[in-house]
Each structure stands twice: as C-alpha cells, then as structure tokens.
Amino acid sequence: MYNYICPVCEKNISLASEKINNIVQCPKCHANLKLFIRFNCQKCDKTYQVYVESKGKTTKCKACHSKIVIPESVKTLFPKITKNIFISYSHNDDKKYIKIVLKHLNMIAKEHGFNIWIDEQIRAGDQWEARILSAINQADMSILLISPDFFNSEYIQETELPQILLRHDKNKTILFPIILEDCAFAEYKWIKKTQALPKGCKPLSTFNTSEMNTVCKNIALEAKNLLLNDKQKSIIINSYDEKPQKDQKFDGRIIPTLCNRDIHVEKFYKFFLKNCEKKHKKLPLFFIIHGFENQGHRSLIKRLRFTLIRAYLQKQKITELPFHATAKWPDKGKLSDRKQILARQLFNAFQKMDDISFEKTYDLKRLNQLKAIETYKNNIVIISHNIEASLWDKDLLSWYIENYWNVDNFKYDDIPQFIIFLNIQYPVAIKKGFWGIRSSHSTIKRVKKELTVFTQNFSKNCKLIDELNSITQQHVKDWICKYKSNMEDYEIEEEIESIFENSEHMSMIEIEKKLKNILLKS
Numbered sequence: 001m002y003n004y005i006c007p008v009c010e011k012n013i014s015l016a017s018e019k020i021n022n023i024v025q026c027p028k029c030h031a032n033l034k035l036f037i038r039f040n041c042q043k044c045d046k047t048y049q050v051y052v053e054s055k056g057k058t059t060k061c062k063a064c065h066s067k068i069v070i071p072e073s074v075k076t077l078f079p080k081i082t083k084n085i086f087i088s089y090s091h092n093d094d095k096k097y098i099k100i101v102l103k104h105l106n107m108i109a110k111e112h113g114f115n116i117w118i119d120e121q122i123r124a125g126d127q128w129e130a131r132i133l134s135a136i137n138q139a140d141m142s143i144l145l146i147s148p149d150f151f152n153s154e155y156i157q158e159t160e161l162p163q164i165l166l167r168h169d170k171n172k173t174i175l176f177p178i179i180l181e182d183c184a185f186a187e188y189k190w191i192k193k194t195q196a197l198p199k200g201c202k203p204l205s206t207f208n209t210s211e212m213n214t215v216c217k218n219i220a221l222e223a224k225n226l227l228l229n230d231k232q233k234s235i236i237i238n239s240y241d242e243k244p245q246k247d248q249k250f251d252g253r254i255i256p257t258l259c260n261r262d263i264h265v266e267k268f269y270k271f272f273l274k275n276c277e278k279k280h281k282k283l284p285l286f287f288i289i290h291g292f293e294n295q296g297h298r299s300l301i302k303r304l305r306f307t308l309i310r311a312y313l314q315k316q317k318i319t320e321l322p323f324h325a326t327a328k329w330p331d332k333g334k335l336s337d338r339k340q341i342l343a344r345q346l347f348n349a350f351q352k353m354d355d356i357s358f359e360k361t362y363d364l365k366r367l368n369q370l371k372a373i374e375t376y377k378n379n380i381v382i383i384s385h386n387i388e389a390s391l392w393d394k395d396l397l398s399w400y401i402e403n404y405w406n407v408d409n410f411k412y413d414d415i416p417q418f419i420i421f422l423n424i425q426y427p428v429a430i431k432k433g434f435w436g437i438r439s440s441h442s443t444i445k446r447v448k449k450e451l452t453v454f455t456q457n458f459s460k461n462c463k464l465i466d467e468l469n470s471i472t473q474q475h476v477k478d479w480i481c482k483y484k485s486n487m488e489d490y491e492i493e494e495e496i497e498s499i500f501e502n503s504e505h506m507s508m509i510e511i512e513k514k515l516k517n518i519l520l521k522s
Contacts, residue, residue, distance in 0.1 A: 002052075004035065004077035015077070022051040023082055033079040039071050045445060047467075052077060062504075083227045085109070086139035086173075087118045088160050089180075090149035097180045097204050098145060100212055104220035105143075112224060129159070136163050141174040141227055146196065147181040151188075165190055174226050178219060179203045197222065214489065221481045228262040259511060260475035261300055264289075264465050269308050271463040272419070276312070282417045283461045284405045288451060290424035291468030293388075296508030297423040300468070301384060309380055309419070322380035323416075325349035329387045330396075338396050343404065349383070364404060373416060381416040386423045392447045394454050397422070401458055424451070428507075470505035479515065 002015045006026045013026060023034055035052040044064040055072045085105070089098055102118070109116050117135040136142070142164045150156060167173040168190075177185075177196040182203045185191050198204060198215045207215055268287060275285055289297050301324075309322050327349040330341040350370050367373060373381065405418070426444045448467075455464040473496050480492050487495070499514045500506060 002075050002077050004033075004079050006033065006079060022053050026079075034082050036078045037070075037074045037076075038078055039068075039074060041066065041068055045441060047448075049078065083112070083114045083140045084135070084138045085114055085116045085141045085143060085223070085227075086135050086164075087116065087143045087145065088150075088156060088164065089118075089145035090147060090153045090156065092149040092153075093145065093147050093180055094205070100216050101143075101145065101178060101204070101219070104213075104216040105223065108220045108224040112228070114224075114227060132160065133163060136160065136167070136173075139164075139167070139173050141176050141223060142168070143223070144175070144177045146177050146179045146183065146185050146191070148183040150180075151183060151185075176223055176226065181205045218481055221478055225262075225478070225482055228266070259479045259508075259515065260469075260471050261296075261303065261508075264300060264468070265304065265308065267463065267465050268304055272308070273312075275461065276417065282415060284418040284420060286401055286420045286422060286458070286462040288422045288424060288455060288462070288464045289468065290448070290451060290465075291426065292428050292507070293425035294428050294507035294509045295468035295470070296512065297386070297421075297425065297468065298384070299508065299512060301382070301421050301423075305382060309382070313380060318379055320376075320379060322382055322419075323376045324382040324384070326384045326386070329385045329391055332391065335393075335395055335399075338393070339399060339404075342396070342400060346383070364406065376416045377414050379416055380419060382419045382421065384421045384423060386425060389424060389426045389443050389447050392424060392450070394450055397454070398458075401462060468508065471508055471511045472505045473500055476500075476511065476515070480518070 004013050004015070005011070006013055006028060011026070011028045013028065015024065021035070026033055036049045037052050037055065038047060038049050040047050041061040041064060043066045044061060046061060046063040048059075048068075050059075050070060054070050055074065057070050059068050059070060060066070061068050087102075102116070105116055108114065117139070119132060144150070144161075144164070164173065164175070168175045175190075175194045177191055177194055179185065179196055179198065179201055180203060182205070185196070185201075197219050198207075199218075204212060204215065271287075272285060275283060289300060291297065305322055305324060313320075313322065327342075328345045330338040330345065332338075333341075347367065347370075350367070350373065405420070424447060426447075427440055451464055455462050476496055476499060477492060480487060480495060495518070499511070
C-alpha cells in the first residue's frame with residue numbers, strides 16, 4: 001500500500017499498488033492529482049522528485065553525475081493538484097487556428113501535467129451534454145476561442161458560456177479569451193473585464209504562420225503562469241503582475257521575484273486564507289521558508305507582503321501596508337538564556353518606533369501594549385527571523401510557537417493578525433577540510449528531516465514551505481516571455497546565454513540582479 005495526504009481535502013489516503021498511476025483521483029474529494037516520489041542521491045544526498053511510475057528506472061544525478069536507480073521501496077507519495085483546462089469554441093471556426101492554439105497548449109500541458117478537455121474527446125454513445133458540463137465544472141481554466149461564430153453559436157451562448165461565467169464569478173475558474181477572428185467582442189461586458197489575447201486584442205487570423213507560432217507560444221506560457229497562480233487569481237494586484245511601462249521607475253522589489261516561486265506563493269496563500277477565515281481567533285501563523293542563504297528568502301516575503309497580503313487587506317478596506325519587523329535570532333547557548341534573548345530581540349524590533357521600555361519583562365501581553373502593535377490592531381504584522389541552519393533548535397522553536405505565542409492571547413479582535421516567517425538558511429560556503437564539509441552536509445540533512453516532523457506537530461498554525469531551489473534557464477525564459485514579449489526568439493536565447501554564461505542554474509539573488517538590469521534597460 002502507498003500513502004499520501006491530499007493537498008485539497010487534506011485527508012490521509014491509502015492506495016493499492018495495482019492502482020498506482022502518475023495521475024489519480026482523490027477518493028474523498030475527487031480532485032485530480034499528480035503523484036510523485038522523493039529520493040536522495042546516495043553519493044551527494046541531492047533530493048529528487050519524480051513521477052511515481054519512474055520507480056525502478058535508472059537516471060543520472062545532475063549534481064555529482066553518478067548513476068542512480070530510483071528506489072521501488074518508497075511508499076510515501078507526494079501529490080500535486082492537476083489543473084484542468086476546458087476549451088470552448090465553435091465548430092464553424094477555421095480549424096487551422098484551433099490546431100495551432102492546441103499545439104502550443106499541449107506542449108505546456110505535457111510538461112506541467114495539465115488536462116486539456118475539448119469536445120473532440122466525446123465518444124459515440126457518450127451523454128455528450130453531461131460530459132461537457134462535467135468538464136466545465138472541473139475546469140481551473142476556461143479558454144474561449146472568440147470569433148463571430150462563437151457568439152452565433154446557440155449552444156455556447158445558452159449552455160456553455162452561462163455556466164463558465166457563473167463559475168468565474170465564484171472564483172472557481174480562470175477566464176482566458178483568445179481572439180481568433182475579428183468581431184464586436186467589446187460589446188460584451190464580461191469580456192471587457194478580462195485581458196483578451198493576443199496582446200492588444202489583435203486577432204490571430206491577422207498574423208502570418210511564423211508570427212502566429214510566436215504569438216501562440218506566448219499565449220500558452222501566459223496560460224501556464226495563470227494556472228500555476230490560480231489560487232491568487234482574484235486577489236493579485238494587477239500593477240505587480242504586468243510588464244512595467246518604459247516610463248515606470250522600477251524599484252527592484254517585486255518583479256524579479258516572480259521567477260520560479262509560484263508553488264511557494266500558492267502554499268502560503270492556501271494556508272493563510274484558510275486561517276484568516278476563522279473569525280473567533282486571530283491565531284499567529286508561522287511559515288518556515290528554508291533553502292540556501294542565496295535563494296531569496298527575504299525577496300519572497302517582500303513579494304507576499306506587496307501582493308497577496310496587501311491585496312487581502314484592501315479587500316478588508318484597509319489601505320495601509322502590513323507592518324514588517326525583523327527580529328534577530330539568538331546565538332547558541334543555554335535554552336533558558338536563548339528564550340530571554342529571543343523575547344528581548346522581538347521587543348527591540350518594535351521599540352525602534354516606540355517609547356515604552358519594559359526592562360526585563362518581555363511577555364506577549366506586554367508586546368501587545370506597544371504603540372506599534374496598537375497602531376496595527378486591525379492590520380497584519382509580519383515578523384521575520386533569519387536563522388542559520390547551525391542555530392536550528394526544535395526545543396527553542398517549540399517553546400516560541402507553543403508557549404510564547406500562546407493561543408489564549410488571541411481571542412480578541414483588537415489585536416493584529418501576526419504572521420511570523422522563520423527563514424532557515426543553509427550555508428553556501430562549505431567549511432574547508434574533510435570534517436568541515438561532512439559536518440555542514442550532515443547539519444543540512446538533519447535540519448531538513450527535523451523540519452518535516454516539527455511542522456506536523458504544529459500543523460494547526462505552522463506551515464513548511466517547499467525548499468527554495470536554484471533558478472534554471474527555462475525559468476528565466478518563461479519570465480522573459482511574460483515580461484518582454486516584444487523580444488524575438490533569438491534575442492531571448494542571447495539574453496539567457498549572457499545571464500547564465502554556460503551555467504545550468506543560478507541562485508535567486510544573482511538572477512534578481514540580472515532581471516532588474518533587463519527591466520532597467522527597457
């Protein structure tokens with residue numbers, strides 16, 4: 001038997017070996033899931049994640065280049081939600097436009113495990129209308145191929161479109177119109193509220209074959225980006241999700257961090273929103289972000305603060321940005337001393353804008369009396385702790401979450417919603433000498449294992465975010481296609497070569513600097 005936790009309904013699921021597939025349906029909530037296994041290279045301990053059907057196959061470690069046999073004994077599965085795409089179109093439309101759109105959509109679907117549904121999949125004898133409505137009701141994205149025939153189709157206008165728009169109003173599907181042929185689509189209110197493609201609403205039929213391939217490639221990448229961010233579709237602030245204008249000053253805070261951090265944002269948002277919907281207690285929420293120290297822990301928090309969290313507050317009619325403080329994590333020492341130092345550092349982070357001093361009393365009730373906290377009682381207060389891997393201490397952190405941030409202090413509405421980020425940073429520079437290297441690797445390995453167990457014990461208000469990994473050439477290519485869509489294919493390849501200089505991947509901090517320079521050159 002294999003086991004996994006469904007990321008949608010969060011139920012523990014057991015699966016018989018004969019039913020194992022790369023894509024399965026959760027028996028509890030019926031969500032489509034992609035199933036993965038994780039394993040480590042026995043030589044360098046690099047962690048890999050592959051489809052479950054890859055068990056027993058042979059591969060090559062990208063880090064140390066040693067041969068790896070993917071273990072068959074792994075019984076714990078790691079599921080990811082499969083995205084469903086529904087395509088609505090008129091059978092009277094020119095098939096060549098539909099085929100070229102499908103060709104590029106199928107490429108990204110194959111890579112990311114998306115399911116594309118089009119009515120050509122209906123077989124003889126099927127209840128065709130039931131199949132169509134079922135596909136619409138499961139769709140994470142509804143692609144509408146716009147043309148005069150689309151609007152003249154009685155079935156689309158009376159059956160498909162009303163159901164799609166209803167799901168869109170409930171924030172259950174992404175509306176994704178593509179203009180195939182010129183028509184008076186601007187007369188329809190629902191399409192005015194969306195960003196129709198191609199860019200500038202220029203119909204696909206007006207491009208030549210070469211141009212059409214480039215346009216459809218960019219459309220497919222945009223669909224992918226929206227799908228991977230679909231948990232945010234109703235709250236992301238548009239100004240941070242668009243290409244900056246040439247006369248817009250870029251401050252380096254947000255746009256570069258849109259590169260390869262979608263899954264981390266999605267994990268944060270799902271847990272954040274689930275807990276914010278609880279009306280009786282403003283439980284402090286803890287998020288553990290871990291990865292090598294050059295992988296952009298701080299920039300991820302900036303992105304969350306300026307997009308998701310800010311947009312959530314705006315929906316609550318709160319215009320101020322959430323307050324953000326950084327509190328130093330204590331060095332090694334006795335546990336009792338470290339507790340006192342941690343509490344004092346927390347006060348120091350807020351007393352920079354506060355006149356109150358509590359001498360040696362640093363409990364949570366006193367913290368809530370600070371002017372900084374009082375000012376943000378209806379807002380969100382973000383606290384960041386940067387923790388070197390060598391300073392990881394589960395006993396100190398257990399006390400901090402369970403005792404210091406005691407839930408009994410959060411029964412009232414006149415306090416802020418606290419979000420605490422614990423940034424576990426693994427060292428990039430390994431100490432010289434055999435024992436130094438061995439010690440550093442063993443520390444990282446130990447911390448990673450303990451993090452999983454630790455967060456399971458505090459699952460009510462503590463979430464472990466996926467490890468921050470390096471940025472690949474494909475990640476940057478996707479980013480450029482989104483924010484520099486006017487670039488030709490050869491220009492994109494030249495830009496990527498100049499960024500990576502024959503490297504396969506780079507750290508997020510390095511990439512952010514280079515992407516910022518690209519934008520500043522615009």
